[in-house]
Amino acid sequence: AQSVSQHNHHVILSEAASLELGCNYSYGGTVNLFWYVQYPGQHLQLLLKYFSGDPLVKGIKGFEAEFIKSKFSFNLRKPSVQWSDTAEYFCAVNAGTGGFKTIFGAGTRLFVKA
Amino acid sequence: ETGVTQTPRHLVMGMTNKKSLKCEQHLGHNAMYWYKQSAKKPLELMFVYNFKEQTENNSVPSRFSPECPNSSHLFLHLHTLQPEDSALYLCASSQYLGTSGNTIYFGEGSWLTVV
Numbered sequence: 001a002q003s004v005s006q007h008n009h010h011v012i013l014s015e016a017a018s019l020e021l022g023c024n025y026s027y028g029g030t031v032n033l034f035w036y037v038q039y040p041g042q043h044l045q046l047l048l049k050y051f052s053g054d055p056l057v058k059g060i061k062g063f064e065a066e067f068i069k070s071k072f073s074f075n076l077r078k079p080s081v082q083w084s085d086t087a088e089y090f091c092a093v094n095a096g097t098g099g100f101k102t103i104f105g106a107g108t109r110l111f112v113k114a
Numbered sequence: 115e116t117g118v119t120q121t122p123r124h125l126v127m128g129m130t131n132k133k134s135l136k137c138e139q140h141l142g143h144n145a146m147y148w149y150k151q152s153a154k155k156p157l158e159l160m161f162v163y164n165f166k167e168q169t170e171n172n173s174v175p176s177r178f179s180p181e182c183p184n185s186s187h188l189f190l191h192l193h194t195l196q197p198e199d200s201a202l203y204l205c206a207s208s209q210y211l212g213t214s215g216n217t218i219y220f221g222e223g224s225w226l227t228v229v
Contacts, residue, residue: 009154034217043116044204044220090157094216101170102218104149104157 002027004093006105013081014113021076021108023091033074034092034102035065044090050074061085083114117141118221120205126227127195135190135224137205143219145211146188148180151202151223163188164211195228202226 007022025031035047048059055067065076074091091105118139127133139146148160162170163182177199179191188205205221 004156032216036220043118043222045116046217046219049217092218101159101162102216103159106154106156 002093002095002101002103004091004103004105006089006091006108008108009106010109010111012111012113015083016080017112019076019078019081019085019110021089021091021110023074023076023105024072025074025091025093025095026072027093027095029095032094033065033067034094035059035063035074035076036090036092036104037087038090038107039087047076047089081110081112083112086110086112116219116221118205118207118219120203120221120224122224123222124225124227126229127192128229129195129197131195132191132193134192135203135205135226137188137190137221139186139188139205139207139219139221141207141209141219143207143209144185145208145216146182146185147206147208147218148188148190149204149206149220151204157204161190162211169211192226195226197228200227 003026005024033050036044037047038044048057050057050067058064063078088107088109090107094102121136146163150158159172160174161180166182177194181189202223204223206218208216208218
């Protein structure tokens with residue numbers, strides 16, 4: 001069955017620390033990859049997405065993610081986090097083998113200490 | 115403003131009640147979805163509609179009954195729910211279904227508590 005794994009359920013960082021959130025998926029073949037973010041009290045919104053081309057994808061608010069096909073990974077990174085990055089982050093995969101349904105990981109709660 | 119509006123935002127209901135969640139999207143999309151978000155669990159896809167037709171029922175119990183009268187509106191009818199059904203129910207839409215690279219847009223969700 002299709003699955004998306006996010007390895008860290010909770011992450012606590014101080015401001016200016018670097019961030020890397022792991023995401024692995026279990027499909028072969030063509031995949032489209034997403035990171036969504038849910039700020040406290042707000043709706044889920046798209047942070048960045050990978051469809052094809054350059055495997056290093058830049059998103060909003062200084063986030064980036066790298067697609068490594070050989071590792072089935074799409075890790076999210078930010079060089080220097082801010083207090084306002086406190087949120088829950090969801091990795092998602094949309095794959096042809098899954099009928100192009102979008103499947104989400106369990107999410108990672110990030111808390112940034114001011 | 116997300117383009118996907120859900121009402122009510124909060125709902126408390128007894129196990130014998132019947133209630134409905136409503137979703138409306140203003141994005142001109144053709145596919146609509148219901149997801150369930152529970153603590154410490156992945157977002158669970160419940161139902162998918164494409165051009166008003168249900169294309170996916172992800173083994174959801176019959177006490178959840180979806181309705182899609184047109185491409186802009188989606189309902190989730192609830193009856194005889196269980197306390198474990200308490201969760202955040204998210205409505206979402208996308209331009210097309212089954213197209214590579216489709217981006218999903220979410221509503222703010224309806225918090226459901228079953229007592």
